[in-house]
Amino acid sequence: MSEDSNPQQSLKLMSFPPSVLSRISPEISLQRHLSIGLRPNLRKFDEFRDIQLNDGGLSRYSANNTNGQSDVLGSSILRSGSTMVVCTIRGQIVEEDILGEAENEDADAINAIFAKELQDAKPKETLKDNAVIYPLVEVERGRVGPPTDEEMILSQRIYENFLHSGILKRSALKVNVGLKSVDENGEEQILYKGENDQFDFGPKRMWSYTLSAEFKVFSRSGPLYELLWTSLISALRSTKLPHAYIDENAADIKVPIKMRGNFGTVREQYQITCDANKSEPLSLELDQISYGTNFAVIDIVKSLETTLPEEEGEEEGEAMDVDTEQKSVLLIDIEGEEEEFCAKKVIQVSVDSKGESLKSLTLSGGIDRDSLRTAIQLAKSRSRVLDGVVN
Amino acid sequence: MSEIEASTTLLNRVDGSAKLQIKSTQIICSVTGPIEPKSRQELPSTSSLSVIVRPDVGVTSTREKNLEEKIRVILNQAIAGELYPRQNIQVTLQILGAGESKNYTVKELTGMVNCSYLALIDAGVALRFSFGAQCFTIGHDDVLVVDPTGEDLKISKSSHVVVYDVKEGKVDQLLYADSLGSFTEEQVYEVLGKAIKEVEGIHAKFREIIQTKVEKDYVWQF
C-alpha cells in the first residue's frame, strides 16, 4: 500500500464485483470477507460443510442396483458443497506367493531349522498384516491426459494412510476357494470350506483379493483428500467379496516343455471363477476407521483491512480500528479458490471414529500450539459426526 | 543426537550441492538457480520451485511425487522467493540409500529436508531462515525413539517428521510436521516439544559444516 497520506484523492479507485476480485486477487478478497466475520463461501469460521452419502446403486450387491452384473463390488457417492465424489471398489484375484512361514509341511521343517531362533527374537512388524488398496484418483477438468501431480499425490496419500491405518487386514482378503465338482447324478455343485466339515481341499496354493478404488471428482472446490477418504470408507463398508471356486477338472495341469536343451514343466494356472450367487461382506477393522478434517490458519492483515471502501459501513470500520493487533483465524473445512490459495498454514488431522486416537496429522507453515489444540478438538467431534453419517 | 555426516560443493555443473548421511540413509542434493523457468512455471511476483526426487532403486512413482510435494511445501516457506521473481529454482534430490522400507518415507524425508538446506546454502539462494528436520517413532510400548533405524520403524506404532525453522540458533516456528500411524494428542505435543532440542542440535552441526565450507571457499584470500 502507498505511503502517501491520502492517495485516494489523486487516484481513481477501481472497484470490482466480489466474483471478479476473488479471481484477480484472492488474498484481498479473502481478507475483506474475514474482516467482516464471514468466509467467501458465507460459512462461519468454524462451520463444516454438510456431507451427503449414498451408495449410488453402482455396486452389483447394492439394493438399488441399476447396473446389472457390474464388476463393482462396493461404491459410494459423496456430496459436499458443490463437490461430488464417486468412489467405486473393484477387485481382482491374485495368487499369493507362498512364503517360507506358510502352512506347509516342508516349509515347517525348513523354518524350524533355519529361522526359529530368529523369528522368536524379532518383534512383530506393524504393517505386516495390513492390506493395501490401490487408489486411482481422477479429478474432472474437462480434458483427458496423463494424471496431474495433484491426482498422483492424492492417490499416494490414500495408499499410505490406508496401509498405516490397518483398517483392512490381509486375512480379510483371503479367498475361501471352493471346488466345483460333478457328483454321481451328474449334478454340478460347489463345495466351500466350512460348509462341509469333511471337505479337505487339495492345492497348497492361496489366492487373495486385491482391491482397487477408483475415485471420480466432479466440480472440485477446495482440498479433496478428506472427502476422498470419507467416500472410500463408505464404499468399503458397502463392499462385498464374491466367493470363488476352481473347477475340479481344470485343476493342476502340467505342461512339459523343452527349450534350449532344458526340460521342465510349466504348471498351468488354475482356472478360478467367481461365484455369481454367493458373497460375503468385506470385514473391516471398525475401530481403526478414521475421518479427516482440514483447517487453515489465516492471519488477518491490518493493511488490507483499512483499505475497505467507506460505504462498507461505518460501524465495522471503527470496530476494526480499535483492534490493532494482528490476529489469526482458524477456518474449518477449506472450500473455494480463495481459501485454498491463501491457506499457507494448514492443519490436516485424521481421528478415529471414537474421537480418541489420531491416525495422521500434517501441519505446514508456522502453526501455533493453540490453533493445533483447537483443531484437534474440533476434528475429534467432527470425526464422531462423520461416523454417524457414514453409518 | 543423531550422527550426521555431510559435505557440500561436490558437483561441478550445478550451483550448489550437498551429500548427507544419517545412519544408513544417504541423500545427495543439487540446487540450480535462479534460472529461467519454463513459461508454465513462471510466477509474476515470486520464484517458482521445482523439486525432483529420485529413488535409489526402481523408477520414480507416486511415492516420490508425494515426497516432492512435501519438500516443496517446506522449501517454499524458507526460500525468499520475492528476490527472484519470474525465476526458477530447481532442487534435485537423489536418494542413494533409503535406510527404510518402501512403506515408510520419514527417514528419507528428514534426510532430504536437511540435505536441501545445505545445498541451498551452498548455492547461495536467499533463505528467510535456517531450518532442520528430525524424525521420531513411537513403539507399541509408547516409548519415543529419536532418529529411528529402519528396524525401529518396522515395529513402530506411529512415525513422525518435524521441521522447525531456526533463527539465531533457536527454534522459532513449526514449518512442517507429518505424523502417520496411531497416536494420541499428547504424543503429538511430546514429539513437537522433543523436536525443538533435536532440531537445534542438528542446526548447530550444520553451522559447523557451513563454517568449514566458508573457510574452504575463501581460502585463496589468505
Add this chain to the structure above:
Amino acid sequence: MFKGIEVSTNERQFLFSALKSNLRLNGRQFTEPRTPEITLGEEYGHVEVRLGKTVVVARISAEITAPFEDRPFEGLFNVTTEISPMASAIFDSSRQSDDELLISRAVEKAVRRSGALDLESLCIIAGSKCWSVRADLHYLDYDGGFIDASCIAVMTGLLHFRKNDVTVSGEQVIVHDVEEREPVELSVLHIPICVTFAFFNPEDIETNIKGDGNTEINIVDPDSQEEALKDGVLTVCLNKNREVCQISKAGGLPMDALTLMGCSHKAYEIAAKVTDMIRAIVEADYKKRNEGIQYKLRAENDR
C-alpha cells in the same frame, strides 16, 4: 553433443589449434583415458564410478517375479538410465533428450544384449518364479564419458551383487535371509567394457578427403568440452576375450575402416586394464567381508 552446453568460437578454435599441436586441454595424451575410480558401497551392488569429474552410481537389486511367458527358463534383467538435472541443467527431467536416449540405448546394448548376465541362472521354478535383476543408474555429475562410466558401474555392480539364497521345496520358494545363509553371487559370463573415441577434423569438413591428406584426429575418452565440439564419435564395447560386443558410430564424420581397427586395438588394451581393475576391487571387497564372517563363525564355535 548436448544442446545447452554452449562453447564459444574462441574456445573452439583454441581446442582445435591445441589438438593440431598434439595437445589436449585436459593435459592427457590422445590415447590416454581417464582412470576410473571405483568405490563399493556397504550394500551389495552399490557402486560409485568416477571418471574425472563424471560421477555415476549404480544400484543393483533383485526381486522374485514371474518370467515372461515365452521365456519360462529365463530371469529378467533391466537397466534404467534416467538422467536427472543433477548431472547438468541441460538434462530436462520432464522429457528425454536424444542424447539421453542414445546413452541408455548404448548402455542397454552393452550390458544387457551382450549377454553379460546369465539369465538362465536366474530361473527358480520354470514358468512361474524367477529373479528379476535391475540396475538403476544415477548420474550425479557430468564431464563426458557417461556410456563408459555406466558400463563400468553396472558390470562392477553385477559382480559385487549377492542375491539371497533360495530353497525350492515343491511349489514353495523359501528366500533365506542374509543372516541365515550366505547370499549367492550372480553368474556373470563376461565383462564388456565401453571405450569412447571422439573424432576431430581440424580443417573444414569439405576438405576432409580420406587418404594421404587426412588430418583427422581421434582421441580416447573425451571430456564434456571435447564431446561438445567433436565432429564424430565412436563407442567400442568389448571384453577381455577380444570379443567385440557393440560398435556404435552414430553419425558424424565418415570413418576410415582402418581407423576402426586401430581404435578397436586401443580399446582392447584399455578394456583389459579396466577389467583387471574391476576384478581386483570386487575380490578385495569380498575378502574384507569374508574376514568378518569367519570371525563371527569362530566366535560361535567357541561357545
